[in-house]
Amino acid sequence: MTVIDSPPRRPAVADPSPSGPSGLHRVRRWLGANGLRIYAAIAFAYIFLPIAYVTVFSFNVPGRTNLTWRGFTTTNWAHPCDAPDVCSAVGNSLKIGLVATLLATVLGTLIAFALARHRFRGRGTTNLLLFLPMATPEVVLAASLLTLFLNFKVNLGFATIIAAHVMFCISFVVVTVKARIAGLDPRLEQAAMDLYANEIETFRRITLPLVAPGIAGAALLSFSLSFDDFIITNFVSGNVNTFPKFIYVSAGRGIPAQAYVIGSAAFFLSLLIVLVAEVVRRRRPSP
Amino acid sequence: MAIASASHAPGTAPVVPPRSGLRSRTLTPYLLMLPGLLWLGVFFVVPLLTLLATSTQTPAPSGETGAFQQTLRFANYWDSLQAYEAQFIRSFGYAAIATVLALLISYPLAYAIAFKVGALRNLLLVLVVAPFFCSFLLRTLAWRQILADEGFVVRTLKSLHLMGDTTTLTASAVAVVAGITYNFLPFMTLPLYASLERIDPRLIEAGGDLYAGAFTTFRKVTFPLSMPGVVAGTLLTFIPAAGDYVNAELLGNPNTRMIGNVVQSRFFTIVDYPTAAVLSFLLMAAILILVTFYVRRAGTEELV
Numbered sequence: 001m002t003v004i005d006s007p008p009r010r011p012a013v014a015d016p017s018p019s020g021p022s023g024l025h026r027v028r029r030w031l032g033a034n035g036l037r038i039y040a041a042i043a044f045a046y047i048f049l050p051i052a053y054v055t056v057f058s059f060n061v062p063g064r065t066n067l068t069w070r071g072f073t074t075t076n077w078a079h080p081c082d083a084p085d086v087c088s089a090v091g092n093s094l095k096i097g098l099v100a101t102l103l104a105t106v107l108g109t110l111i112a113f114a115l116a117r118h119r120f121r122g123r124g125t126t127n128l129l130l131f132l133p134m135a136t137p138e139v140v141l142a143a144s145l146l147t148l149f150l151n152f153k154v155n156l157g158f159a160t161i162i163a164a165h166v167m168f169c170i171s172f173v174v175v176t177v178k179a180r181i182a183g184l185d186p187r188l189e190q191a192a193m194d195l196y197a198n199e200i201e202t203f204r205r206i207t208l209p210l211v212a213p214g215i216a217g218a219a220l221l222s223f224s225l226s227f228d229d230f231i232i233t234n235f236v237s238g239n240v241n242t243f244p245k246f247i248y249v250s251a252g253r254g255i256p257a258q259a260y261v262i263g264s265a266a267f268f269l270s271l272l273i274v275l276v277a278e279v280v281r282r283r284r285p286s287p
Numbered sequence: 288m289a290i291a292s293a294s295h296a297p298g299t300a301p302v303v304p305p306r307s308g309l310r311s312r313t314l315t316p317y318l319l320m321l322p323g324l325l326w327l328g329v330f331f332v333v334p335l336l337t338l339l340a341t342s343t344q345t346p347a348p349s350g351e352t353g354a355f356q357q358t359l360r361f362a363n364y365w366d367s368l369q370a371y372e373a374q375f376i377r378s379f380g381y382a383a384i385a386t387v388l389a390l391l392i393s394y395p396l397a398y399a400i401a402f403k404v405g406a407l408r409n410l411l412l413v414l415v416v417a418p419f420f421c422s423f424l425l426r427t428l429a430w431r432q433i434l435a436d437e438g439f440v441v442r443t444l445k446s447l448h449l450m451g452d453t454t455t456l457t458a459s460a461v462a463v464v465a466g467i468t469y470n471f472l473p474f475m476t477l478p479l480y481a482s483l484e485r486i487d488p489r490l491i492e493a494g495g496d497l498y499a500g501a502f503t504t505f506r507k508v509t510f511p512l513s514m515p516g517v518v519a520g521t522l523l524t525f526i527p528a529a530g531d532y533v534n535a536e537l538l539g540n541p542n543t544r545m546i547g548n549v550v551q552s553r554f555f556t557i558v559d560y561p562t563a564a565v566l567s568f569l570l571m572a573a574i575l576i577l578v579t580f581y582v583r584r585a586g587t588e589e590l591v
Contacts (some may be wrong), residue, residue, distance in 0.1 A: 036402075039396070039399060040400065043392060043395075043396040044411075047415070047469075048414075050421075050426045050433065051417070051429075053432065054422075054425050057429075111320045111324070118316035132331070133327065135522075135574070137531075137547070137571065139532060139550050139567065140530060144567065145330065147338045148333060148338075150560070163326075163329075166330070167327060230533065231533065235554070244424050247425060247428070251428060263421055264421070274413050278413065
């Protein structure tokens with residue numbers, strides 16, 4: 001309504017520029033057309049600045065700290081385990097990440113199917129229970145888990161870390177997989193039933209393959225959440241060292257260049273996985 | 288069994304063809320959810336209840352560190368609120384500034400990706416989340432180096448006389464807010480993109496057809512339609528930002544401590560679990576109240 005109220009002060013279509021094709025005018029025109037793209041380029045530069053820093057400094061000549069540039073070398077990349085404790089911490093993070101991802105993906109996928117395919121009482125409560133861990137600040141989750149473990153005299157270690165990681169990953173798995181199930185065409189399953197497939201066969205041969213990309217995405221998300229988690233892990237890990245914990249502890253006395261190698265390698269590897277998945281997805285358009 | 292038959296009585300019963308597996312089918316969703324919800328119960332609900340119980344405890348008379356007894360001292364809440372009022376205000380202040388900054392940075396970016404880049408869309412979306420693939424702590428520490436006195440940002444600002452010769456960004460509130468803004472940026476950009484991308488371009492064209500200028504069209508058509516994304520994005524940024532302590536610790540100084548820092552030090556350095564529990568609860572309560580109000584006002588109910 002108010003759109004019509006405001007008189008058309010400026011004719012939006014191809015204004016007959018009174019100033020003629022002056023240089024300034026052309027610059028303004030060009031900015032009007034490309035301004036957003038330039039802005040996006042600057043924003044991406046900002047997004048990638050710290051990552052570029054990490055990558056560049058992974059090629060720094062190793063020393064006690066990795067704050068000043070000493071010269072280019074590839075030895076860090078050839079021997080990423082040379083710095084003490086880096087690789088054992090990474091190994092722990094990988095182990096925890098794999099177990100937590102497996103558990104969270106299975107548990108979360110089951111819930112996603114229940115929510116997407118069934119009507120039942122207690123739906124609202126279930127949704128709330130899944131939403132709350134995502135809405136709770138990490139430090140609160142961490143403090144509450146540690147209080148629990150202390151109260152019940154649970155020894156802190158791998159088991160407590162995995163318990164915590166699975167807990168905060170489940171909700172993300174449910175959201176991701178549920179979205180994928182909701183996007184399925186129900187006719188495909190009906191067709192399978194029409195062709196005399198029973199429910200189990202339909203699920204195994206039609207539903208599961210169609211939902212698989214969503215499950216894979218959820219697993220990748222869980223793994224990266226688990227691998228990079230610091231706040232909760234720091235509270236519930238006891239003596240177990242993980243990669244983020246290693247960085248945090250070494251931040252005071254100097255982070256070895258090898259840690260930067262792990263950081264940037266993880267970055268490029270994840271980027272590669274996502275890009276390959278995207279290419280595969282395009283080649284084989286999902287129905 | 289009772290639940291199963293009862294839940295079926297009112298609505299859907301006549302539509303479902305009478306099959307032999309009916310009873311087991313109504314139980315199916317519960318069985319599917321059981322393991323996952325049990326996990327959340329044991330490692331999310333029970334810990335929160337334990338934390339709640341701890342929050343009203345007082346030190347045990349024995350005076351041993353780490354020993355507390357339940358005395359239902361609710362005054363703990365008031366005491367902690369008074370003692371850490373500054374940190375609370377700071378947490379929410381920093382989180383609010385960072386959220387606004389993230390919105391200002393992300394909105395044009397999400398808009399450009401949704402409308403201006405064509406086939407590059409998916410690639411650019413991957414690049415938006417790319418920082419998540421690089422360690423959170425390494426990124427934050429990288430900012431510490433980038434903003435350091437000898438770094439190029441500070442040197443450029445100083446040579447342009449945009450910054451005083453004696454001022455510094457190292458260990459400052461500016462650095463903390465910058466770190467928070469950067470670290471939670473994808474949480475803002477993704478929901479914004481998702482809601483912008485869903486807008487039918489014909490609606491925007493219609494704005495132009497009705498003689499609205501580009502700005503008016505944006506104000507009256509595009510922005511209101513993207514509100515769900517704005518709401519989701521601000522919440523997803525604000526919540527982790529208010530609870531964060533890593534940025535304040537790595538990029539700040541003792542005067543930039545946030546509530547998360549206090550919780551952490553109460554747990555590990557001072558071994559004062561009741562206070563840590565109280566502060567966690569106050570933080571969570573404040574966030575939940577803010578979220579509820581905000582969602583009510585912005586009128587978006589579908590967040591999950």
